[in-house]
Amino acid sequence: MDITLKQLRAFVTVANLGQFTLAADKLGSSQSAVSTLVRQLETNLNLRLFDRHTRLLRLTQAGMDILPIAARAVADIEGMVESSQELTALRRGKVTMAAGTVQAALMLPQLVHGFTKLYPEIAVALHDVAEKTVLEQVANGSVDLGLGTVPEDDPELVGTRLTTDEFLVVLHADDPLVKRSELRWTDLADCKLIGPQRGNPIRDRLENELARNGIILPLDKSMQEVALPLTIIGMVEGGLGVAIMTSAVTRLATSMGLVVRTPKEPHIKREVSLIQKRGRSLSPAARRFRDFLLKSVH
Missing domain, CATH: 1.10.10.10 (Winged helix-like DNA-binding domain superfamily/Winged helix DNA-binding domain)
Known part of the structure; x- marks a missing residue:
């Protein structure tokens, strides 16, 4: 038949x-x-x-x-x-995107607003999650796109650079390190450090770059590991230590009266990329959102 x-x-x-x-x-x-x-x-x-x-x-x-x-x-x-x-024709559709909580709060809302003004029938759903979870959700197909750092030689994910973050130190205003005219990574050796958990792509990038430059910090032994950036910022504000973070938190940290300093020798950066699952085709709406982000930020 x-x-x-x-x-x-x-x-x-x-x-x-x-x-x-x-x-x-x-x-x-x-x-x-x-x-x-x-x-x-x-x-x-x-x-x-x-x-x-x-x-x-x-x-x-x-x-x-x-x-x-x-x-x-x-x-x-x-x-x-x-x-x-x-x-x-992109008259309607839905896009899902996962991003770390800082990017989801401070970077993406204005971009999403601009996109939905152009394409009001396309709904954009943001998942604000830990950096490691961004990679997991893209890999398992829970979201169309992710925003974060792709580990080197990842077999499942591919990233397109959107912007660049620089690693910095977040200090309480009363911390003695604030008075130093120049801050080096080695100056943090005896500090109570606060930072991302093991397995976090930001932590991995930091450790790899420090090791490549022969800088030894007792991260595994003395760093207080925290899942979310807002908690790290709150711990610094509470006087519990010094945080190693990226420049994405600068606006949040300074609004809370904290001090951000960029250590010298070396300046450590990380690429913040739009992440897709390798070999997966995006919907027309997701493709348009990806292209809009790349054009808007570059």
Whole structure:
């Protein structure tokens, strides 16, 4: 059985108009072509759908039974095609994106606002999560895009650089290190350090760069590990230590009266990238959102 949309559409149109000639005009086809399509459908169904007389065309009982089913099928298929065309034209859709809590709070809202002004029928859902969770959600397909740092040689993920963060130190205003004219990484060796947990891409990047430059800090032994940046900032404000973070937190830290300093030798940076699952195609809406972010930030 090889029933086609053309056959169903021809049958429904003939049944509604009562004549092959009128149906042919509406479908933009010839009367013989429409008649052939109806006969093919009858053959496929092994049913007689019309009683044909010289001047009279009447639905059989089988035809009356089949008509609402065929009409619904035609409407559903045409609706699916229309929806697909709307998605392609970006009139509607949904994009999901995961980002670390700082980027989700301080970087993305204005960008999302600008995008939704241009494309009001596209909904953007943000997942504010820990940096490590960003990678996990992109890899398992929970979100379309992520914002963060892709580990080197990751087999599942690919990143497109959006911007660059610089590693810095967040200090309480009363911390003695604030008075130093120049701060070095080695000056932190005896401090109570606060920073991201093991396995966090930011922590991994920091440790790799310090090791590459021969700088030894007792991160594994003495650093208080915290999952979320806001908690780290709060601990510094409470006088519990010195935080190693990135420049993404500068606005938040300074608004709370804290001091940010960038250590010398070396300046350590990390790429903040739009992250996709390798080999996964984005929806038209997600592609447009990705392109908008790249154009807006670069």
